[in-house]
Amino acid sequence: MTIEVAIAGSTGSIGTQTLEVLARAGEGYRVVSLSAGRSADLLIRQALEVRPDVVVIGDTAHEAEVRAGLPSSIRVYSGTDAMADCARQADVTVNGIVGFAGLPVTLACLEAGRRLALANKESLIAAGPVVQRARRTPGAELVPVDSEHAAIHMCLRGIDAPADGGPSRVSRLQITASGGPFRGRTIEQLASVSVAEALAHPTWSMGPKITIDSSTLMNKGLEVIEANELFGIPAGDAGVGLSLDDIDVVVHPQSIIHSMVTLTDGATIAQLSTPDMRLPIGYALAYPDRSNTPFGAIDWTSPDLFGNGTLTFELPDRRAFPCLDLAFAAARLAGTAPAWLNASNELAVAAFLQGRIGWTDIARINQSVLERHDGGTAESLDDVLAADHEARVRADELLKQLR
Ligand SMILES: NC(=O)c1ccc[n+]([C@@H]2O[C@H](COP(=O)([O-])OP(=O)(O)OC[C@H]3O[C@@H](n4cnc5c(N)ncnc54)[C@H](OP(=O)(O)O)[C@@H]3O)[C@@H](O)[C@H]2O)c1
Structure with missing residues (x-):
C-alpha cells in the first residue's frame, strides 16, 4: 500500500528533512502535495524533484511565478484554504509550518479524519480545545513530530x-x-x-x-x-x-x-x-509501523x-x-x-x-x-x-x- 503524504511548510527545516526521510524510505510513500509560505524558487525545485499532484504557495503574489516554473501536470494554487485542502486529501500530512499560521492545516487534517504528523506546535498550543475536538473526529490521529513528544509517545507505547x-x-x-x-x-x-x-x-x-x-x-x-x-x-x-x-x-x-x-x-x-529530527519525522510517517531507515542511532561501541x-x-x-x-x-x-x-x-x-x-x-x-x-x-x-x-x-x- 502506498501512503500519500502532504508536506505543509516543505521549504523549512522540518519540510526539507521530511523530503530527505521520504527519499531514503523509497517505496511505500508518495508526496501528493507541497506547500510553503513564500520561498518560490525552492518550492519549484522541490516540486520538479518529487512531482506532486499539487503545489501551494501561501503568498498569492508568488502564484504566477510558481506556475511558470512547473509543468502543467502539476496544479498550482495559493493561499491558506488551498493548503488546508491538501491536508484533507492526503493519508498523512506533515505540518511543518511555523507559528499560528499552521492552524488551518492542523484543523483541516484532523477534521477530515486523517493522520497529522504535527511539528507545528503553535496550532495545538494556541487552539488546544478546538484541536482536541477535531482530534475526536473518527479516523483522525495526531502523531507528534516534536522530538520530546515523539519520545514520550514511543515510551507510552512500550507500557502496557x-x-x-x-x-x-x-x-x-x-x-x-x-x-x-x-x-x-x-x-x-x-x-x-x-x-x-x-x-x-x-x-x-x-x-x-x-x-x-x-x-x-x-x-x-x-x-x-x-x-x-x-x-x-x-x-x-x-x-x-x-x-x-x-x-x-x-x-x-x-x-x-x-x-x-x-x-x-x-x-x-x-x-x-543522537539529535536528529529525521527520526521523529520517520516515526510519525511510518506509525503505527516503525521505519526501516535508521536516523540518530547511537553507536554504543564508539570510544567517543x-x-x-x-x-x-x-x-x-x-x-x-x-x-x-x-x-x-x-x-x-x-x-x-x-x-x-x-x-x-x-x-x-x-x-x-x-x-x-x-x-x-x-x-x-x-x-x-x-x-x-x-x-x-x-x-x-x-x-x-x-x-x-x-x-x-x-x-x-x-x-x-x-x-
Ligand atoms: N526545525 C526543527 O528541528 C523543529 C523541531 C521541533 C519542532 N519544530 C516545529 O516545526 C515548525 C516548523 O519549524 P521549522 O524550524 O521547520 O521552521 P522554518 O525552517 O522557519 O520553516 C517554516 C516553514 O513554514 C512556512 N511558512 C511560514 N509562514 C507561513 C505561512 N504564513 N503560511 C504557510 N507557510 C508558511 C515556510 O515557508 P517559506 O520559508 O517558503 O516562507 C517554511 O516552509 C515550528 O512550529 C517548530 O516549532 C521544528
Missing part, C-alpha cells in the same frame, strides 16, 4: 495500557531541554546577547523562530503546554490523564535523552538517540560516546529564563491565555530577529501581554482567532513603546 477504565500507570513526564546557547548565563549577562549568539544552538539545527524560542526556554514552555494537550487527556483516549503539575522540565545538555516517562512503580523509561561518555542533568534556571514559567502560567490560566502568550511571543521573536528589541525584552513583552489577558475562553475557532488578534495588537503596542 491499563485494562479499560483502569488507572493510568504513568505518574510523571520528564521533558528534556538542551538548555540552549545561554545555559549557565545569569540574567544580567543575558541583557546584551546578540541575534547571532541566540541563533547558535549547541545541539539542534532548526528554523530561526524555534531557535530563538530555545534560547529563551519559551520553546520548552510551549512544549509543556503541548505535552499537557497531547497526553493530559484521559487514559484510553490517547492520553495518560496527567496534569501540568505532573510534568517536569530537566536540562540535559547532550540532547541524547529526548524525554522520559516515570511509572507508578518508580521505573523511568526514556527514548535515546557522547563526547566523554557522560549524560548530565540539571534543573532549569527559572530566574534567567522567565519564559518557562510564563508558559506554565498561561497553561494554568487556560482558555485563550496560551493563544495570547503564543501570539505575543511570535511578535516579540520576530522583532528580536529584526534587531528591533533586545533578547530580555522578549520575556518582558510576553509577561506584559499575559498580564493583560482578558480571561477569555477558547470554545470555538472564532474565539481563538479573536484572541490571537487581540494579543498581537497588545504586543505591537508594547513593541512601539519600547522603540
Whole structure:
C-alpha cells in the first residue's frame, strides 16, 4: 500500500528533512502535495524533484511565478484554504509550518479524519480545545513530530495500557531541554546577547523562530503546554490523564535523552538517540509501523560516546529564563491565555530577529501581554482567532513603546 503524504511548510527545516526521510524510505510513500509560505524558487525545485499532484504557495503574489516554473501536470494554487485542502486529501500530512499560521492545516487534517504528523506546535498550543475536538473526529490521529513528544509517545507505547477504565500507570513526564546557547548565563549577562549568539544552538539545527524560542526556554514552555494537550487527556483516549503539575522540565545538555516517562512503580523509561529530527519525522510517517531507515542511532561501541561518555542533568534556571514559567502560567490560566502568550511571543521573536528589541525584552513583552489577558475562553475557532488578534495588537503596542 502506498501512503500519500502532504508536506505543509516543505521549504523549512522540518519540510526539507521530511523530503530527505521520504527519499531514503523509497517505496511505500508518495508526496501528493507541497506547500510553503513564500520561498518560490525552492518550492519549484522541490516540486520538479518529487512531482506532486499539487503545489501551494501561501503568498498569492508568488502564484504566477510558481506556475511558470512547473509543468502543467502539476496544479498550482495559493493561499491558506488551498493548503488546508491538501491536508484533507492526503493519508498523512506533515505540518511543518511555523507559528499560528499552521492552524488551518492542523484543523483541516484532523477534521477530515486523517493522520497529522504535527511539528507545528503553535496550532495545538494556541487552539488546544478546538484541536482536541477535531482530534475526536473518527479516523483522525495526531502523531507528534516534536522530538520530546515523539519520545514520550514511543515510551507510552512500550507500557502496557491499563485494562479499560483502569488507572493510568504513568505518574510523571520528564521533558528534556538542551538548555540552549545561554545555559549557565545569569540574567544580567543575558541583557546584551546578540541575534547571532541566540541563533547558535549547541545541539539542534532548526528554523530561526524555534531557535530563538530555545534560547529563551519559551520553546520548552510551549512544549509543556503541548505535552499537557497531547497526553493530559484521559487514559484510553490517547492520553495518560496527567496534569501540568505532573510534568517536569530537566536540562540535559547532550540532547541524547529526548524525554522520559516515570511509572507508578518508580521505573523511568526514556527514548535515546543522537539529535536528529529525521527520526521523529520517520516515526510519525511510518506509525503505527516503525521505519526501516535508521536516523540518530547511537553507536554504543564508539570510544567517543557522547563526547566523554557522560549524560548530565540539571534543573532549569527559572530566574534567567522567565519564559518557562510564563508558559506554565498561561497553561494554568487556560482558555485563550496560551493563544495570547503564543501570539505575543511570535511578535516579540520576530522583532528580536529584526534587531528591533533586545533578547530580555522578549520575556518582558510576553509577561506584559499575559498580564493583560482578558480571561477569555477558547470554545470555538472564532474565539481563538479573536484572541490571537487581540494579543498581537497588545504586543505591537508594547513593541512601539519600547522603540
Ligand atoms: N526545525 C526543527 O528541528 C523543529 C523541531 C521541533 C519542532 N519544530 C516545529 O516545526 C515548525 C516548523 O519549524 P521549522 O524550524 O521547520 O521552521 P522554518 O525552517 O522557519 O520553516 C517554516 C516553514 O513554514 C512556512 N511558512 C511560514 N509562514 C507561513 C505561512 N504564513 N503560511 C504557510 N507557510 C508558511 C515556510 O515557508 P517559506 O520559508 O517558503 O516562507 C517554511 O516552509 C515550528 O512550529 C517548530 O516549532 C521544528
